[in-house]
Amino acid sequence: MAAGDAARSPGEGELVVVGPSKAVAQEGELVYPGDRITFGATAPPLVMLGAGVLREEGHVIASKAGILRFDAAERRLSVEADQRRYVPALGEHVVGVVVEKLSEEYRVDLGCSSPAALPVLAFDGATRRNRPNLHVGSLVFARVVLAHKDMEPELSCAAPVGVMSKDWMTGQSLFGELKGGTTFRCSLAHARSLAADDRPGGELLALIGEHVPFEVAVGANGRVWLNAGTVAQLVAIQTVVSRAMDAPAEQRARIVADALARR
């Protein structure tokens, strides 16, 4: 950071990092653990704390080294780093496997340190009598509604505020059981880039869609669910995604075309 930047006063609502490593940093820049993150002069009060940030003594600080991100639509603040171990963060969409079925909740494996709880009624339109019946081994797409470092994470399949809620019976709800298809694992960074259309790597799913129709659910926990018409198509899509993610951006279209043109 140049000295001039440190002297510059932050604009309204602008994200500012005050910390040992930097005077002022903006969204998309590198932060280090311990850096304090604040908003500019007129601070918008409400933000969601995503991965890699935590609140300590009234300040928001970065808990790991990575790129600072602020999702303006969801008002979520997070620090992104390349890792494979998932640490649940509020509001993230995840793909999990039911490992245990209890009377009040399902226990779901997300690949994090402890299984997450999914209450049996946490589906839109679910009642005691009429609710989805998941089995051990079922896949679910859900969002994290409780993430605390000392507590078990909690999930919900109900639509969040701002998303039209559809009854789970219709099979058209955003979250819920994922039937058929398959999953594969990737690093958290890869999962993030697959899910974001405006980031490098985000165009990959669209490229594949030009050749083969398929369904996809990308979990922030590095699990990606795919479904397509035939098993052969699924195998091809899965292989091409893992191969193309590591390839330079300009080669992706060719890799996808080569692998899927025959399907």
Add this chain to the structure above:
Amino acid sequence: MQRPTHEIVSLSERAFLLGALAEGLRGDGRGVLDMRPVHIRLGPSSGAAEATLGDTRALARVSAELVEPFADRPTEGSFAMSVELSPMASGAFEPGRPSPEAIALSRVVERAIVKSNAIDLEALCVLPAKHVWAVRCDVTVVDHCGNLLDVCALAAAAALRHFRRPYVRVLHSEQGEATSVEVCAADVEEPEHLALRHMPLALSFALIAEDGFSTPLALLDGSEREEAIASGSLSVVLNQQGELCALHKSGGVPVGAEQIRECVQAAQLKFRALAKALDEVLNEAKKSLASSAPPSARTGEAATRQPPSR
């Protein structure tokens, strides 16, 4: 040995993998007898090696120390293996004491090397009944994506063939009796390779037995997902001469003699590529060692002392 080493497999994924196998496809696009890409890296110091098979990765480290031999075998050194499954490798591995899986892995690799007499234990004797070399090989699995046995055996083989122990000079008394030994530093005397008669490598098959299959389907180099749905595994340990050094089958699924023979034959065909990859890396290391070795008075002599490494 199979289940607890894997993360849970969803019902959809199991159905997908089995459905794909019914069409002759594997989940990652390989054929039934295709291995994942092999990569071996040696160094930086002697006896350190890293082997990868696809995304499965293991590090091996060979070390040797001078110890007193067992009283009943005064002229034999010893060899021991240990495998550590690091929690970094998979969420299914716990830190702490070695798990039964880790112990089973190290036993299979150790037995394959020791029982096939790959290491000349008598050549590890320096002074009978007094000083012998105790060689040990520590393997750490750092990334678990299936088929740990083959990767551990490959890393161990690479490290053992790369390892050079210090040269030891035996000091004699005036009467000509050997009295004590002196371990020479690498810049004084050229270190020596281990005396290896051959070096076995493992090739494993994941055995998938489902209602639809008449005999279990043997998949070479099973991925982590395939192993998680497998009913057992069959490991074939071979050496460069194509000889069978060990056969290890785990899991309760019955396998007929005919199928075992087919697996061994398939493994013999695939073995060549694996052994070639290892030989190339070792030759490369030998060349760079020869070019970078500091000129020493005894270098020429040391080179002739080296046992022929086969």
